[in-house]
Amino acid sequence: MRRILHLALHDSRLFLTARENFFFMFIMPVLFMLFFSVVLRGGGPADVRISLQVVDGDGGFLGEAFIAQLETGKFDVQRLTPAQADTTGYIRRLVIPEGFGADVLARRKTELAFTKKSDSSVEYDAAAEVRLRQVQASFLGALILWNRAAPDSAALAAGIVPEPDEQEKAALLALIAEPPTVTVEQSFAGQGRPVPSGAGQSVPGMLAMFVVMIVAIGGSETLTREKLSGTLARLATTTFSRGEIIAGKLLHLGMVGFVQALVLMAAGQAIGAIGLFGIDFTWGPRFWAIILLIIPYSFSVAGLTLLLGGLFRTTQQAESLAWLVGMVFAAMGGCWWPAEIMPTAARIAGAFFPTYWAMDALHGVVTFGRGLGAIALPSVILVLYGVIFSWLGSRTMKVKG
Amino acid sequence: MAPVLEVRALRKVFGDLTAVDGISFTVNEGEIYGFLGPNGAGKTTSISMICGLLDPTEGEVLVQGIGIRENPREVKRRLGVVPQEVAVYEELSARQNLDFWGGIFGLRGGILKKRVAELLEQVGLEDRADEPVKNFSGGMKRRLNLAMGLVHDPQLILLDEPTVGIDPQARHKILDIVKEVVAQGRTVLYTTHYLEEAEDLCDRLAVIDHGRILAEGTVDGLKAQLGEGSLLTVQGQFTAASLTAAAARVEGLQPVEIADGRGMLMVGNGGPGVSHSLEGLFSAGLTFDDINIKEPNLEDLFLKLTGRELRD
Structure with a gap:
């Protein structure tokens, strides 16, 4: 040696x-x-705004409020009407259904549809899905704090859901603009690994x-x-x-x-x-x-x-x-x-x-x-x-x- | 004197080429044994087999009675190899080179330091000992190359054309060092294609060509193979047959090498002499463009043995 x-x-x-x-x-x-x-x-996606096309089928105040919440969640939102969506290509798309605002105000279940193209980036798609969950939680937190009274059962039965007034709208938008009170922490489970x-x-x-x-x-x-x-x-x-x-x-x-x-x-x-x-x-x-x-x-x-x-x-x-x-x-x-x-x-x-x-x-x-x-x-x-x-x-x- | 090196029927074949073809010789203690031959004669291949760098196809090499195949480490301990190329570390100084090679052979501390200092003085590099070798002249590098083969004080030193490409002054310095080393009791196997070196340095030598030893002996003994006398070389418009016939009619004139247009003839001592020989040739009707008379040397022997000049 x-x-x-x-x-x-x-x-x-x-x-x-x-x-x-x-x-x-x-x-x-x-x-x-x-x-x-x-x-x-x-x-990497952690540090950039992710592009997202949003088809606003609702067209009301709460649909707009949700889009505002998306923008605070590091999404680069391209807003379209349902008619525009038919002729426009996309990579990632979120559809806000018709009646979204009324369903939320009436405490009824409503579903947002998220779709992505098969050749889009897996890495960015995953990040988009995580952010959507985070935005969803933040929006729900804002709604809880907004604390708007639910319509009474008779009005609901008659299909009447009163629109919020200007003061109420401003209050919700102010809550959305503030740091969220409900947050979702993201981590990788099991064998999942972040991309360095x-x-x-x-x-x-x-x-x-x-x-x-x-x-x-x-x-x-x-x-x-x-x-x-x-x-x-x-x-x-x-x-x-x-x-x-x-x-x-x-x-x-x-x-x-x-x-x-x-x-x-x-x-x-x-x-x-x-x-x-x-x-x-x-x-x-x-x-x-x-x-x-x-x-x-x-x-x-x-x-x-x-x-x-x-x-x-x-x-x-x-x-x-x-x-x-x-x-x-x-x-x-x-x-x-x-x-x-x-x-x-x-x-x-x-x-x-x-x-x-x-x-x-x-x-x-x-x-x-x-x-x-x-x-x-x-x-x-x-x-x-x-x-x-x-x-x-x-x-x-x-x-x- | 006991043989330090015995080479028996050594042979090396590379594909279709037989580089060394069954050579045998011995080198005795305190002797400088020369290998004289042109480039490509098989000298370096022979040295490479003797020092264990190449495995022989056949044959045996014994150094102080130890076979290199059987005990390579013991044989190599006794050998100092000075390769034809200057195999030194150019970025290091002469002292660092010698330190490294001494360390390779297990020299350490004060012993190594003393040995390195001795060698630097012996090869005349003590003043430049700590300079990077890349700044040295060709002759200085050759001297260091030689010193690196001597650092562990080996019994047998293999010198493979150690003076190639250097000026006469540097060459003489190296030859002097070789003589000094032998005077200190070491044995040398020396390959060269320089006749003067072989004649000046070697106690005995072998003339080698195409991997075979053509003649072996002392310098005088080898010259004697040409006969005693003067060597007459002629060139002109004649055929080999006409010169041979004319020479046969002249007393004391022996053909050495004859070809169309040129001939080498030995004029024996005690005979009628050179003038008489030339008269005999002229009287046969031959005319010459050039006539040369000289003492025979190893070049002439090589020409006699191979039909071509050593530097061909």
Whole structure:
């Protein structure tokens, strides 16, 4: 083990001798993390008004009052008459039935119809449904506070429901404009999971991406240069076995990946703690699970780099193709955008990339606050990736002349 | 002297190409043994098999009686390999390079520090020891390349064309270092395609081409294979048959290598001499555009053995 460590520390010294590696390892990833956190901040349905077409079949005051309540509930309402609705396309539509106001005033059951197009965004549809429940509850709360007397049974029997006067109308609209007295809290149950956004997506994403980028580009370029310069072959003429040489290389690459991940963990936590550019982020109370996760993740990336180093024939190939590989791994693994918003086929393909499993585990810890349960399966898969890549890498790496 | 290196029927085949074809030789303690041959003769492949970098197709390599197949680690501990390419870490200093390679062989602490300082002085790099190697000249890099093979004080040093691509002054420096190392009791296997180096440096050498040893012995012994005397080289408008016939009629004149338009002939000592030989050839009606008379060297031997020049 001492011999392997000697080799790994030597390679790490070589890595740090190149001054540009300080920039690529300590500065650029943090800048990217900041940039994407700011750019992606506010993304997703949680922070935007959702478009909703409302067909007002009632046409009365309470229909209007309900639409006013919808607008306070972060809906971007397009109001239509039933005649207009027949000729207008829609994505999401809510129909207020005829007689809505009279039924409400008479304490009779009334039904609103919510429909959506089959090709609309599942994510936004779900958010719209949740908001409708919230609006419904808020409206009911306002009606209770409005406290308008129900019509007497004789009037109802005669089909007479008195319209509220102007003072009453103003009172209800004022109640709607105020913060609701009845609210509905939303949370995800069971296996349901929110789609990460903002810093919750970009900080783990940049961590997973830059571990691949820094190790795969820098490492495969160094390995290729060592093959070409003859230093790798020279190592093979010493008392070091091939296995020790490979193990030393893997240990060095893994150490670089681990340190890179730690740097980004610290940077992400610091940015969130300071609230730089309004970024709200924390790794959560189970951050230790991420430290455990980055060990198998770094191993898988080290194995990948060994394989790339074995395949590349020139340093130019290493510089360009390793960069490309890093980009593909980042994109397919969901480092740039949440895997949840990727098309099904891309999401299935993404599961063949280690970055996907790293992101899955990172979201499990960061978004759900889970610990070992979030990292157990991804860690096993990442170790398997590491073993397969390392084996392939050791087969392709031409240590000898 | 006990053999430090024994190579027995070593063979290496790459697909259809036989790079080394059953070579056998021994190198004795304190000896510089040369491998002289053109590029592609099989020198580097032989060295690669001896140091364990390549597995032989057939044959055996023993270093101080230990087989490299049976105990590679023990053999490699005794070997210092200086590859043909400058295999150094250019980003590191000479001292850092030597520290690393010393550490590879288990040298630590004060022993390593002392050994590195000795070597830096020996190869004349002590003034530039802490500078990145990428700033070095080609000759300085070659010297460091050599020092890296010596850092663990090996018994047998394999030098694969260590002077390729450097100026004469730097070459002499390297040859001096090799001589010093041997004077300290080490043994050297030295490959080269430079005749002067082989003649100047090697106690014994093997002439190798197409993976085979064509001749082996001391420099004088090998030259003697051409015969004692002067070497007469002629060029002109004649056929090989006419020159051969004319030479046969001149006393003491031995053909070495004859082809249409050119010939190499040995004028033996104790005979009538060069003038008499030339007169004999002229009297046969031959005319020459160029005549050269010189002492025979290894190049001539190589030409005799292979029919082509060493630098072809």
